Structure formats: C-alpha cells, structure tokens
Amino acid sequence: MAFDYFANPARFLRLANAVLPWCVGATVILLASGLYLGLFVAPADYQQGESVRIMYVHVPAAWMAMFVYTNIAIASILSLIWRHPLADLAASASAPIGAAFTFLALVTGSLWGKPMWGTWWVWDARLTSVLILFFLYLGHMALTHAFDNPARGAKAAAVLALVGFVNVPIIKFSVDWWNTLHQPASVFRAGGPTIHPDMLWPLIAMGLGYTLFYITLLLLRIKSDLIGARLRTLDSLRQDAA
Amino acid sequence: MTGAGGIIARDLKLALRQRSDAVMIVLFFVLTAALFPFGVGPEANQLAAIAPGVIWVTALLAVLLSLERLFLADYEDGSLELMALSPVPLEFTVLAKVFAHWLTTGLPLIASAPLIAVLFNMPASALPTLAFAMLLGTPTLSLIGAIGAALTLGARRGGVLVPLLVLPLYIPTLIFGVSAVDAALLGFPVRPHLLLLAGILLISLVVSPLAGAAALRQANE
Amino acid sequence: MDAFRTFIDMGSYGDYVWPSYGLTVVIMAWLVMSTLRRLRAREQELARRQGEFPARRNRGGAIDTPKDAASS
C-alpha cells in the first residue's frame, strides 16, 4: 500500500527534506508573479474600480479555508480507519494554517465589503458561512490540545472534523436559505464565470501560491511535530531510567 | 434492543430521582428568555417579533447546559466501560442515552415554551408550529450535543469546550426552527421548514450514534 | 512620483486594498515565523539531547517500525 510506505517517520523525513526546497521556490515564484499580475497587470473593475484588487488576496484565502478543512477531513478518515500515524500529525498541523486563512478571508472580505456595502460586516451568506467555518476550526484546535495525552486529542479532533465536514454543506445551505429570507441578493459577487482573463491569471497564480505555501508549512510543521514526538520519547526514557 | 430499553429506563429513573437537574434547565430557559425584555424594551410588537428567535436561542443554550450530565457521571464511576463491554452495541447505547436525555430536557423545554411565547406576546396561532418545530429540532440538539459531550470526556476545561464544539453545528437547526415559526406568524406555508428540520434530524440520527460511540471508545481507552 | 501616488491611492480605495494585502503578508509571515521558530527550537533541543542516550544512529531508516509506536 502506497500510504503504508510513510508509516516510517525516517522515510517521511527524507522525502520531506527532498521536496521542501522545491516547494519553497515554487511558492515564492507563484506568489511574486501573482502579486505582480494582480497589482500591476490586471485592470480595475468597471463597477468596483481598484478595490477589486482585494479579490486576489481574498478569494484564494477563502478557497484555502475550504481546501484545508477538506484535507483535515481526509486525514481524519485515514487516522480513524487505517490508524495511519502521519494522518494525525497532518490534521493537527493543518488546522492552525486553515484557521489563519479563514481569518484572512473574513477580514479581507470585510475590507472589501466596506466600500461596496458601506459597513464592515453584513450577514451575507458567504461571509456568514466562512465565519462558522472559522468557529469549526477553533473548536478543532481547542479539542486537539485539550488532553494530556496528545494521541487522544488527535483522535477526538478527527471525529469532530468528520462530523463538521458532514455539517459544512448543511450549514452552507441553511445560511443561504436564511440569507435569502432576510436580505436582498447581494450585489457583490467575488469572481464569477464571466471574469476577464487578465483578472483570472493573477487569481490562479495566487491560488496555486497559497496552496504551495500551505504544503510547505505543512511539511515543516509535521517535521517539527516528529521531532517533538521524539523528544517526548526521550523524556519517557529518562523517566524510566530514573 | 431490550438492553437499550434498560438503559433508557435507568437514565429516566436517575433523572426522576434527581429531578432538580431537569427543573434547573427549565428555570434557566424561562429566566434567560425573561431577560430579553429588559434588554430590548417592553414594546409588545417588538417582543412578538423577536419571540421565535429568543425561544430557540435560549432553548439551545439550555440544552447546552444540560449536556454535561449526559455521559460525565457514567464516565467517572466506570459505568461507561461496562456499557462498552455489554452486548448492547455502543451505538445503541448512545441513542438510548440521548433519547432519555431528550425526554428529560427537550420535552420539558417544549412544554414550557408556550409560557415564554405568552410573555413575549407571540400570537397563539403560531404555537402549534412552534411546538412541532421544537419537537423536530430539540432531538437534533440532544443528538449533536451528545457528540460534543462524548468527545470532551477527560478533557481539560471540558465544560467550556463543549459550547465551542457544538454551537456552530447547532446553527442549521436554529435557522430552520426560527424560520418555521416566522413563516407561521406571517401566514406562509410552514411545511418546507419543518421538512428541513426533519431532514437534519434524520442525518443526526445516523451521524450522532456513530460519532458518539467512536468518541466513547476513545474516552474508555 | 505621481504614478507612485496614484498606485498607492488605488482609485481612492487604498484604505481598503493596502490593509488587505498588509494583513495577508503579516499573517502569512507570522505563520512562517512561528513554524520555523518551533522547528529550530526542537531541532536544537534534539541535538543537545541526542548524546543523552547511546541511541544507535540509523539515518537510513531501513527498519520498518511495527505500526505500534504510532500515535505518540
């Protein structure tokens, strides 16, 4: 089985160390070109003017919010069913990154909304769903660290992530429903299918750049957690020796 | 299934002999709701307008308050281990305990909701819809709450953790519960709202025993 | 100079555009810093304590762990 291969941390570390420089390089190139295209090449929107440039940091952050949560859910399945040791580390290392992106999506969305709507916060369906997703992240992180035994925290968080993942579409649907009941449809549409190609390219570059940024950080964090686990083993060996 | 029945009977007997727990939950529900007029003013129309929301939010908080007693005592005295070892599948055990929990919290909340409706000047025409929506919604609150309660067994600060885990998952129930009553007040059809509440209940009926049992097994390790 | 000023002004939306980019940079930088700081600290501690036990250095990692030691 392919994923059994990485049941050995030494093997995983070797691969991670080999891949990391490439990840860092690609992240830097993609983010730099995305910023250049977004700030200098892409045209202003005929309705929203220059404020549309917020899209290039906002939309990829919102993508990542969802993408990272999906990854956590997949890792949770691997952890609960196949008990793969890497999966727990991947989930717990992903959560803070996902939460940070979700936070960014919220704040940049609010900064984009202020000139468009005239207020910092509207209970727009999209923003509201992302806010709830942010709470799901916080709960996941809090549960991961709520136990003296880290393994127990990881397993409990895996169950929570799966329950949350089942709930995300329900929450999205209910918030959309609630929003249409209470508000006129929003004039504010981030992205959309009829986007100008000069706006699409920076968006794609930033989206890929964010994804690679996440992968780079994930590898670094797993590496760091592996060392942490080894230090804990050393601790218990010392206790045994005493 | 007789075993699951035994667990329901036992939890009901326990709740009956510790009546003050259930009474406290209802008192909390009524008292918290009664605070709102002091916050928003005594104007009758305004109170009527916020009544469905107030009833649902306070019911939700009351359920949250009651979640601790769902598994904690059984976890601490070793009962949970014996239940995990018994021939009754742990998934059924979770369902049985949730059912008993609902009978001793959800049902009293439904019974006392009309009192708040009257205090808030809510038209009586919406009362059947409120009761029906709560009948479909409060079991979901108990089911989802059980997952949170089971996951936090043995955790540091378990008590503050549960709301953080559970409240975001309560939002769909809150939305459709309130919208059903709002629809009834405005004379719109309430059926779609109630059907959605029933749909969420069905999903929770599947997810909660599975996740709850998995969490209890972890807690027993 | 004027080109620079119009760029900063962002068609009068500069007050919203630049904080968005700025916060993104700050948060991402913070993620990188905190990750690296923790990694460095742990690497140093491991290096310091590696001599504590006569652990056989096994860089090759050829030995398959029984899946056991897992989950720690």
Added chain:
Amino acid sequence: MSAFEARNLACSRAGRRIFAALDFTLPAGGALILRGANGSGKSSLLRVLAGLLAPVGGELHWDGKAVNDDPEAFQDNICYVGHGNAIKPVLTVHENLAFWSKLYPPKSAEGYDGLLDQALETFSLTALRDVPGRQLSSGQSRRLSLSRLITSPARIWLLDEPSVGLDDVSLKRLEAAIAEHRAGGGMVIAATHTPLDIADADLLLLQDFAPPAIDPELLENSW
C-alpha cells in the same frame, strides 16, 4: 477444551511502552494472578484483555480463534470488574445490580430474580438490598460491584484489585466464589497486591515483560 491465550502482547500508554512480548495460556478452570509495581501495567493488561484498550502489538486467542476476528462475540465471554464500581448513588443496591445484570442474557434458565438474590447473598448484601448506593461504605460498594460476577454468564473474570476495602469475611467469600467459578470451568485473571488465596494459580510478573529501558530503534522510528 476452550482456552484463553495471549501471544506477544504489547501495550503503550500515552506513547510510552509499558509491556511487550507478553504471552500466557490459561486453560479452562485456570487462574492467573498479575503482580507488579504501580504503573507496571496490570490494569492496562486487564483493559487490553477486556477489549477496552487496543494493544499496539500481538493478539488474543479464545477457543483457538483470534479474538480480533469477532471482538464483539468474544466480549460475551468476559466479566470485567475495574477500579470504578459503577454504582449510582440514587439507585438502591438491588436496582444497581439488576441494571447491569439485565444488560446480559441470564446465566441460568430460572431468570434474573433468583440470580440477583443469589448474588446479593454471596456477598452478604441481602440486608442492604433497598439501601441507596450513596449510603454504602467503600467495602460495601466493592462487594456490590463484585456481585455482578455471580449474575454474569461470562466464562472469564477479569478482576482489577478485587479485594480492595474488603474485610476478612468478604475476602473469604470472594475466594469461595472464585473457586466455584473455576470448578465449573471458568477462568479468573486478577491483578492484586494483597494476598488472595486462589488454589494453584499461575503467577504473571509484569516486570518480566517490561520493555528494555532504552530502545534505540523505537527512538529513531517512532512518531
């Protein structure tokens, strides 16, 4: 003849190995006493045997079949008395025992009532039958917890410090109950510090299975 067997069992708690390469074979009617210092893993071993705790290595066999093939079916064969007495303060002695007993099929054809009375009699609890759990002393609570053994149809008894808090008379009763259970082909595995008089019981010293103090392989390859 049925036997209960552990092969190459290993267990760790919170990432720390507590025992490894543990083997035993317990024939029908056999008894096994677990001994070891605090933290040597007596309770953990019992919890592994009960199926509450997953071992990190090795397997259990019952009747020649691997327990892992059908863990639920195997659990019908065990009655576990752990540290927790699982007694509800607001239920009476009889109600407490009846609840746990009725989760299982009755041991004998005559039904639960006779069994419950017999169990209470065995541990001299008949007089306390209608006393609520909160009024019991710790020794009485322990006896109530042990009385579940009498109503249980299980072949294997797993006892974690069963004699804690018991007076001499109760201790004798426990020993007699164990002897009777074994005479009927039952098996007993008990962790205990205090001397428990069990005829020709095997002794398992957990320190014999302690992992090596320094395990370099574990150090390099563990998560």
